[in-house]
Amino acid sequence: MDLFFVISLEVLYGIASLVLISVGLAIVFGMMKVINLAHGEFMMIGGYAAITAVNLGINIFVAMLIVAPLVVGVIGLVVERLVIRHLYGRLVDTMLATWGLSLLFIGLATMIFGNTTTGISTPIAGFTVGNYQVNGYNLFVILIAVCVIAGLFIVLKTTRLGLIARGTMQRSDMAAALGHSPDRVYMATFFCGSALSGLAGAVFAPLVGLVPTSGGSYIAEAFITVIVGGPALIAGLLSSAGLLGLISQFFTFAISPVIGEMALLVAAVILLRILPQGVTSRFFKGRL
Amino acid sequence: MQSAWTREAFVTILVAALLMWLLPYAVSTYTLTILIIYGMLAFSLGLIWGFGGILCFGQAAFFGLGAYTYAVAAINIGESTLPMLLAVAVPTLFALLLGAMMFYGRLSDVYLGVITLVVTLIFFTFMNATAGSQYAIGSARLGGFNGIPGFPILNVPGQPDLLIYGDALFYVCAVCLLVVYLLVSHLLRSGFGRIAVAIRENETRVSLLGYDVRARKTLLFAIGAAIAGLAGALFANWAEIVTPSLFSLVQSAEIIIWCIVGGLGTRIGPILGAAGLAYLKFLLGQQSMIDNTVIMGLVLVLFVLFLPKGLVPAVLSLWQAGQGRRRRARGLRPFGSQRGRERPVG
Numbered sequence: 001m002d003l004f005f006v007i008s009l010e011v012l013y014g015i016a017s018l019v020l021i022s023v024g025l026a027i028v029f030g031m032m033k034v035i036n037l038a039h040g041e042f043m044m045i046g047g048y049a050a051i052t053a054v055n056l057g058i059n060i061f062v063a064m065l066i067v068a069p070l071v072v073g074v075i076g077l078v079v080e081r082l083v084i085r086h087l088y089g090r091l092v093d094t095m096l097a098t099w100g101l102s103l104l105f106i107g108l109a110t111m112i113f114g115n116t117t118t119g120i121s122t123p124i125a126g127f128t129v130g131n132y133q134v135n136g137y138n139l140f141v142i143l144i145a146v147c148v149i150a151g152l153f154i155v156l157k158t159t160r161l162g163l164i165a166r167g168t169m170q171r172s173d174m175a176a177a178l179g180h181s182p183d184r185v186y187m188a189t190f191f192c193g194s195a196l197s198g199l200a201g202a203v204f205a206p207l208v209g210l211v212p213t214s215g216g217s218y219i220a221e222a223f224i225t226v227i228v229g230g231p232a233l234i235a236g237l238l239s240s241a242g243l244l245g246l247i248s249q250f251f252t253f254a255i256s257p258v259i260g261e262m263a264l265l266v267a268a269v270i271l272l273r274i275l276p277q278g279v280t281s282r283f284f285k286g287r288l
Numbered sequence: 289m290q291s292a293w294t295r296e297a298f299v300t301i302l303v304a305a306l307l308m309w310l311l312p313y314a315v316s317t318y319t320l321t322i323l324i325i326y327g328m329l330a331f332s333l334g335l336i337w338g339f340g341g342i343l344c345f346g347q348a349a350f351f352g353l354g355a356y357t358y359a360v361a362a363i364n365i366g367e368s369t370l371p372m373l374l375a376v377a378v379p380t381l382f383a384l385l386l387g388a389m390m391f392y393g394r395l396s397d398v399y400l401g402v403i404t405l406v407v408t409l410i411f412f413t414f415m416n417a418t419a420g421s422q423y424a425i426g427s428a429r430l431g432g433f434n435g436i437p438g439f440p441i442l443n444v445p446g447q448p449d450l451l452i453y454g455d456a457l458f459y460v461c462a463v464c465l466l467v468v469y470l471l472v473s474h475l476l477r478s479g480f481g482r483i484a485v486a487i488r489e490n491e492t493r494v495s496l497l498g499y500d501v502r503a504r505k506t507l508l509f510a511i512g513a514a515i516a517g518l519a520g521a522l523f524a525n526w527a528e529i530v531t532p533s534l535f536s537l538v539q540s541a542e543i544i545i546w547c548i549v550g551g552l553g554t555r556i557g558p559i560l561g562a563a564g565l566a567y568l569k570f571l572l573g574q575q576s577m578i579d580n581t582v583i584m585g586l587v588l589v590l591f592v593l594f595l596p597k598g599l600v601p602a603v604l605s606l607w608q609a610g611q612g613r614r615r616r617a618r619g620l621r622p623f624g625s626q627r628g629r630e631r632p633v634g
Contacts, residue, residue, distance in 0.1 A: 035398065083589060083593065086593060087592070087593075091397065091398060092343060092397060092398075092401075093592050093596060095398075095401070096544065096548060096588060096592045097588070097589050097592040097593065099541055099544070099588060100545075100584075100585045100586070100587070100588025100589035100592065101585060101589055102585070103538075103541065103581045103582075103584050103585030103588065104581070104582055104585030104586055104589065105585070106581050106585075107578075107579035107580065107581035107582030107583075107584075107585060108579070108582060110579045110581070111578070111579050111582070216536075216537050216538075219537075220405065220406070220409050220537070223402065223405070224402065224406060227398070227399065227402045258413060258414075258417040261413050262410055262413055262414060265406050265409055265410045265413070266410065268402075268406055269403055269406055269407065272395070272399055272402065272403055273389060273390075273393050273395070273403075276393060276394070276395050276399050
């Protein structure tokens with residue numbers, strides 16, 4: 001019974017971390033059809049922002065939940081204005097340009113912080129369940145993921161801003177005719193997407209040793225989760241993160257973490273072969 | 289038509305011979321060798337992306353596969369002729385399988401990119417995790433993060449004692465690139481090459497004309513992989529070690545940057561882009577003021593924003609515009625209309 005509880009917690013944690021890693025990318029891709037390959041570096045910057053803020057004496061939760069998203073959101077805003085704005089509708093070109101940005105950020109981070117590992121300790125202590133030690137921070141990650149998804153759902157579904165955003169997502173010309181500038185909506189969306197990437201990066205910063213190239217390990221998983229999810233934003237994210245998280249955690253427990261990681265990748269290839277437009281192109285069609 | 293091809297081949301060989309003779313005076317052959325290998329790698333992506341419209345984010349997978357195949361086979365066989373052939377054959381076969389899976393599933397652009405990227409990552413993750421002695425093929429241990437060092441290098445076919453290295457390896461690589469370039473040039477002039485370009489332009493129309501688009505794309509993808517595999521095997525000989533970083537995302541990104549900067553849809557563009565940027569990186573590596581990646585990233589962003597077609601097409605179109613003006617001034621036919629006289633497709 002204890003083992004069952006611990007394993008289900010681990011599986012939940014696997015899914016929650018996939019959700020957190022990919023939510024920023026999913027918003028930008030789902031709303032604007034832009035694939036931001038610098039997403040991993042946004043997370044890396046979020047991590048560095050949180051660590052720097054903590055070293056300056058700011059409370060760790062404030063640093064993670066407020067400082068990091070703001071910093072990365074502003075960086076995202078600048079990137080959108082300078083680069084991405086000119087490339088809307090050119091999917092491949094945005095991918096290439098943001099890939100260039102990702103290299104640029106890696107280089108800048110190396111110059112500023114040096115090519116060494118930095119980190120902070122986790123602010124939440126572990127606890128025991130029966131004979132097993134459970135990392136308390138995992139619960140925090142799950143909580144944050146749930147909050148982000150719930151918040152996103154409420155904003156998109158019930159507020160006027162969410163309505164405008166969804167309208168622009170479906171028919172930008174109609175939204176423009178009704179007096180809402182798509183340019184502004186895209187800008188705001190990109191800000192939110194980047195801020196969430198920053199949040200995710202900051203939340204994971206205590207768990208991993210942060211190096212300037214940390215982004216690379218996130219981007220592949222985020223990218224895969226979003227593409228496998230398909231057109232629906234929240235339903236796609238939840239279904240693909242659920243599926244892939246379950247598969248990878250299963251193989252992690254059954255064999256080894258490396259096999260788990262590979263199982264995730266293989267599952268993604270197979271899923272894309274069967275459902276090339278993503279899971280939500282067939283199931284949950286037309287949902288949010 | 290026939291004479292035009294002969295003339296072009298003749299000029300290519302002449303220029304290549306001249307470069308092979310002159311370049312070693314300017315740059316050391318050790319550096320030149322790697323520039324040529326990278327040129328060949330970029331050429332392989334330039335072929336399938338620029339002429340076939342297949343955006344492969346994982347060309348590094350075939351490069352690494354070629355290098356690893358050579359290393360493993362060379363350790364087991366102890367001689368280099370068969371391993372070289374295997375290093376081309378294994379990536380080709382793998383690309384045939386992968387391509388068939390993707391193209392017969394009718395996947396297109398982004399999804400193609402994702403799958404090739406994921407496959408590269410699978411290799412990267414797997415190779416990094418093969419540290420133990422249980423991961424061995426024959427007598428070759430895969431070695432995990434540290435890779436495989438100390439395998440036999442290239443020798444003259446049939447004579448295992450006559451090793452090819454240093455200056456000789458440079459000439460071997462240069463001749464390989466020349467042969468590959470001529471073969472691909474010939475391929476692009478053939479019906480297969482023309483239909484590949486037609487598929488890039490309008491896939492639906494070509495398939496409605498009765499061509500099997502899926503088989504043709506798979507084949508072109510495999511040809512690209514064969515070239516990348518050859519480049520990988522040559523790289524293994526140059527570096528004398530193969531490591532999982534051959535499969536890394538940075539490697540994949542660089543190949544794409546080379547193609548974008550050099551110019552897609554041209555044969556020489558990717559080669560020049562690769563050689564130029566790799567040399568730039570080599571020069572930048574000698575200073576420590578600015579990090580290398582910053583420059584690479586900036587180059588990619590600026591090119592996508594301001595010169596998305598790449599250097600070679602931009603220079604060509606400038607030159608053609610000038611040429612056209614001069615011809616028109618003399619009352620001659622504009623440059624472009626000569627193309628209409630060539631043999632019809634098929």
